[in-house]
Amino acid sequence: MDHEPISMASRLPDDALSSPSPSPSPSPPPQPPVASTSTAHPEPGPARTITLTSVSPVDPNKRRDFSYRYYAPSSSALDSATRSFLDLPESYFQPLPSEIQHAHASSVKRREDLVDRPLLTQKLRDQHQRDHDRDKARRWPHTRIRIRWPDRTLLEGVLPSTDKVVHLYEFVRIALRPDARDVPFVLYQTPPRTEYRRGAPHLKGKSLIDLDFTPSSAFYIKFEGPDTPLVDALNDHKRAPPLVDELLGALAELPAPPTFDPRDGEATDGEGKGKGKGTVGETDEERKKREKEDKLRRLLGGGGKGRGGVTPSWMKVGKDAHKK
Incomplete structure (x- = not known):
């Protein structure tokens, strides 16, 4: 009884002449090219500020400069420092008598303000709110914005607190590559997930300070649209964000936050x-x-x-x- 020879799909080097080669599988149909950068981050260098200019499509004379900084994901050294900071002794959480007195006095004052404060008309309430907003704008004239990309890198910029959401979207759009600028995207915060869509009626006319984004806020970004290879690549956490080459080349190490560890025994100054x-x-x-x-x-x-x-x-x- 004759047996047909078995073709091995994967062979060892010694089997190269022992059996015929398998028939080649049909090649997959070609996919449209997707513009994307390498998944590996370049070595972070010193922090550099990149300035990009936005030109109005209606009036070319209207221009505005946006300043950016691009940061790599937080390093393991910062993560280990955070973990060590969370490992605090039980005595750290025992309040001092002065802290208990301050908390009690604050609670009593808050209750008295709610119960004994005089009734205000709508006009007076609006006046107090305007005074509060004016004081807040005087204290924080600028707002620091950070955009978190799927690969955990950060795009940072400083905008005037009087800017609107439309300026925030323009800040992100100018930083994108030309092939990604026409892809719609949404900025949101979480948790809970709160979307701030461009052109939303409830956001019309509200500034960053009105939306409580001042003095600093962080946003996530998601590209929307039909399921195409381009949109999937833009939202892929394994790919670098679709930023212009100037920003990708200005990747810097994320600065370490100030330490408040009570066990830090040395003063810096x-x-x-x-x-x-x-x-x-x-x-x-x-x-x-x-x-x-x-x-x-x-x-x-x-x-x-x-x-x-x-x-x-x-x-x-x-x-x-x-x-x-």
């Missing part, structure tokens, strides 16, 4: 001495003495003047200090 757990050049004997004095202050005066506590009346100078 003279102004910060004494704010951490220790001071520069402090010996063990001096540290134990300082900790003993701090503990005595907390027991007697609720933290002392240096910690926002209240000094007992019997410790004040003056013969009538104990009288109210």
Whole structure:
């Protein structure tokens, strides 16, 4: 009984002459080319500010410059620093007497403001709101915006707080490659997912400060449209974002946030001495003495003047200090 030879789909080097080669499989139909950059991020360099100009399609004389910075995803060093910061001792979460007093006073004041405040007319409420917005605009004239891309990179820019949502969309559109500028996209925040669509009626006429985006806000981006290879590539987290080459070449390391770790014993400058757990050049004997004095202050005066506590009346100078 004759047997047909078996064709091996994958063979070892020694099997090269032992069996015939398999018939080649039909090649897949060609796909339309998708413009995208490499998935690997280049080595981050020093932070650089890139300026791009937006030209009005109606009036070419109307131009506006936008400044950008492009940051790589947060490094593992920052993540490990965050994890170590979260590993705090139980004593860190025990409030001081001064903190309890402050929380109680704030709660009482908030309740009194809600119960005892006079009734206001609509005109007075609007006036108070305008005053509040004016003070907020004076305090934060600019808003820092960050766009988070699917590959976790960040596009950062600073816009005037009086800008509208349409300016925010133009800020993103100018940074895109020419082939991606005509693809519709939406900016949103999460959680909860809140979309800020360009041209939405409830956003018309509202500035960044009116939408509480000031002093800083972060947004996610999603490209929309029919299911095409281009849209899928733009939303692919394994691909680099569709930014212009100037921005992709300006990739920088994300700056580390300021540390508030109470275990950080060294002060960075003279102004910060004494704010951490220790001071520069402090010996063990001096540290134990300082900790003993701090503990005595907390027991007697609720933290002392240096910690926002209240000094007992019997410790004040003056013969009538104990009288109210």
